[in-house]
Amino acid sequence: MWRYPRTLGVQSPPRHLHHQQQQQQVNSPHSPAPPSSRTTNLHDHDHDHDHEDMSPQKNTRSMSPASLAMPPPPPPKPKSVTMEEAPSLHHKTSSKPVMTPPEAYANYRHFNVTIPAPGVAHVEINRPEKLNAFYKLMWDEYGSIFDRLSGDSAVRCIVLSGAGEKAFTAGLDLEMNMEMVGGRAKGDDEAPIDPARKAWALRKHIQEFQEAISAAERCDKPVISVLHGFSLGLAIDIACATDIRICASSTTFAVKEVDIGLAADIGTLSRLPKVVGSLSWVKDVTMTARFFGAEEALRVGLVSAVYGSKKEALEAAMRLGITLAGKSPVAVQSTKALVNYSVGRSVQEGLLYTQSWNAAALQTQDVPNAIKATMQRKKPTFSKL
Structure with a gap:
């Protein structure tokens, strides 16, 4: 019900008239119900009644004659949204395409999760100052996000991209992962442990890493990855676990693990031969660790489309996501x-x-x-x- 403060200088109606209006309001079938004290769950009923209708036309029975003499202030116009702004908007679950981040996804340190269109989630790797390179907290967050999105009935498609212009991800942050890649596992007392226990610890570490990156493949919803800039090492592991891969024309790919003295172990060697049609090509790029570009990735089937820029690729992914979200x-x-x-x-x-x-x-x-x-x-x- 619209109310005006006394400071507006509107004269109140006579007391007997005010009493009659109150009685009419109580007995009127159009009187608004008192607000509920229940805290609404983020996805309850898709907010079928997002907001109580507060238009003056629907509430004239509960207004005084004096207040009817003053028109209510017009509602603020909704801000127009561009594709560039969409990733930074926040999701509010509603039958209307209001873009607010779900509370469940708001507290991740290295990922932005937004809803730029109804039914479409955008997951952005957000560590651009380090070329979006991963360390343990990041892959734990990555797995958690996709496991949550898999069970979120308000989400029907997911777009994955990297923040910044330089890299989707440059792979593993070697400085923060030396214990794993260098095999320097230690016991509780910091003394070197025997080879069997070291192997056991490293195997568990690799297993947790693999399960986190596999979350996109495990996710019930289709996942579209948008690659750009440097897409190295772990980027190939991540992309191969997604359902649809597109990239910018300037993307530089490489399976770089051999160059740091190990075989790729988070999914590339298992998935890449199934993704592309040439086992010879797979062995070429995985054993030489050479760089290759977007056109070669398109030719062998690693990506299904190439766009002129990251912006164009992301816009195309959003359009595709909206199409998928509109289907059963x-x-x-x-x-x-x-x-x-x-x-x-x-x-x-x-x-x-x-x-x-x-x-x-x-x-x-x-x-x-x-x-x-x-x-x-x-x-x-x-x-x-």
Whole structure:
């Protein structure tokens, strides 16, 4: 209900008239309900009633004649949003495309998580002063973010990019990871431990690292990675675990692990041969650690599109994300699960798995809804999954 402070100098109505109006307000079926004291969950009911209707037309019964004489101030105009501003905006879950970050994603040190469009999450690696190079806290945060997004029903697609113009990520921060790469594992008393215990500790360390980077592949939602600048070492591990990869024309790739004395161990050697069509090329780039560019990456199938700049690539990824977010989440997420299962298995195994999967998934209302909308030449809408 609109109210005006006494400082505006509006004369109050007579007391008997004020009493009658109060009684009408209590008895009126249009009187607004008292505000609830319950704290609203971020994703409860998608905020079907985001805000109580406060327009003066809907609340004239509860206004005094004096207050009706003064029009309410016009609501502020919403700020227009450009693609450059979208990553910095914050997500507020609503049926309207308000861009506010979910509370669950607001406290990460090296990642920005925003919702630049309804159903689309943007995860930005945010350590540009170090070329977005990773250390343990970063890969722990990375895994946590994608595990959370996987279960977030308000999110249907994820775009992954790196902050700054110089690098998607330059890989591992060697200075902060010397204990791992140098094998200098120590016991509680800081004395060198025996080789078996050292191996056990390093194996556990590598396993945790692998599981964190695999979170994008494990995530139910499709993940689009946008590579630019230096995309070295760990960048290839990360990209191969995503579903769709695009890049800027100036991107420089390399599998650099051999140059620091080790074999890549976070996913490249397992996934890259399945991503591209040439085992000869895979062995070439992984054993020589040579640099290669965007056009070569496109030719072998590491990326599916190349754009003139990071900005253009990110805008294209956002458009693609919006397209995927507008489709049935049952259909999109089922497709990701079935394709991932079928990689490395026989056709017959994939067909049998699809039989069992679709025996459940085909019972969704998304199928008749999509068919009906197609016949009526309308855009279908689908509920959260």
